[in-house]
Amino acid sequence: MSNETTQLRRLVPFLYAAAVIVVVWQAAVLLTNAHVAILPPPLLTAETFLTLVASGELFVHIGASLGRVVSAWCLGMMVAVPLGLAMGRWRRMEYLVNPFVEIFRPISPLAWIPLAILWFGIGESGKVFIIFIATFFPILLNTIAGVKGVDPVLIRAGQVLGCDDEAALFRRVILPAAMPTIIVGFRIAFGTGWAAIIAAELVAAQSGLGYLIADGMEILRSDLVLVGMVVIGVLGVLIDALFQAVNRRISW
């Protein structure tokens, strides 16, 4: 099967889902006779989308949101991967750190907003912090699982065959073996970080897709709200597809 055919086959379910959503949406508008402020029709939303594209405003919002998520995600990786490797490898480390993880993990990023404002002010740091909370735990837990999932035979073999210290063992055996699971954590973390955009951009944002949605709500522009939601959804799918493509290409 050719490359193009494979790619098309992957696209078909999404096109089908989009078509069903639009049909159901239009049917809901017609059947309920909903006022445009409550549920704008797909065509009006599409017009608003095109207006935002033509003015360039949409790309400003997309850029702002992506920038925040990528920054928070990178920060999440930098903190969660080393911590996860240590917790996965050494039981004592896990014993000491795990209670804190279990206490803080259930707390929604939304709940951190008031503290984010107090600690970081209303600049970008506060928003990145909210998204960091959303990305940190998936990466940490997957890293721990990845390390624990490494076949003990591989570790013994590494120790026998030249890995004289822990650093070498990590570098040459544990990390490569754990990487597929860690990569899954990265992928999940980006998704949760992307979903946290709405919460993050409630912190005095002046741009971003979450800001576009909040802004639309303020002035009864449900079309702006829907454009924001659709773009968040579509970009989420595209980013996840990118992760999957990268994962398929790299052999561990």
Next chain:
Amino acid sequence: MKKHIGLWLLAALLAGNLFHGGGAAAAETINFGVQPATMPIYIAREMGLLDAVEKKHDVKIVFRSFSYGAPENQAMAAGELQIASAGMGPAIVAAARLPAKLLAITILEQTAILVPADSNVTSVADLAGKKIAFPGKGSQQYPLLVKALADAGLKLSDIELFKTKGSDVPTLLANKSVDAGITWDPHVSNALAAGHSKVLIKAEKILPIKAGHYIGNGVYARDDFIEARPELVQDIMDALVKSIDLILEDKERAAKLWSAQIGFPKKVIDFALNEGISVYNRDIAPQASTIEAYTKFLKEAGILKPEDNPKFDASFAEKALKQ
């Protein structure tokens, strides 16, 4: 025998409940959107005017309080509010975007940009690079701020905006968390009366739109409510005019009644009335020229789209003024 008595008692209980339920229909609830501000509708409540309206029309007028106009409009859009009092910005947005009409302009002025009392900011132009608290894009304070900045040659990108509740602006100014804030009364009077803030510029200096005044607050209602209950709407307008008459004739009593309703200290409300932060005028009827000018203002601020046309009906207010 005991079993039969029990069954008869149960049947009697059920029958009684049904009879009672069928005989006395519950009064219709009219949800009136309000904010904790010196709105005349609170005076109407305290004077007992709304009790008379409720009895006449067999309704229960319930106040639903919101922190600012945007969620109030969302509630009206969802059909949860039949009538509302809010800042003129949200009132006009509702009249433009919802099946609703503006019925009355009930408060003048009411908004000001404040700075800390010891601030070296002496003009709007000095706000460049400063952090300014505002209550959100759905409030009327946002377009007023945009206009004030534009008149001073500044853009929004020249300042740092911080969204907060209108009631939190005095606290943020007092603890110097922001360099300036725009909010409405009685939060303006709260900050001024406490002595930690001063006025940089008042709304009527930014946008004098009705005989030198800024139109601060409006009452608006859903079309389906107006159509179904025109006499009730008229009686509410009558009550509003009577409330404003009391405010104009007896500020002292009005301040006491407001304090009881909205929980603000009387001295703050006295300050608002005596210093002209909130101004009242019997002529609550919305005029076409005023609405047109305000609509243009909101379109220039990007709040309304070029094709938005707010609807208004001055007939209820005009009839109320004749009483």
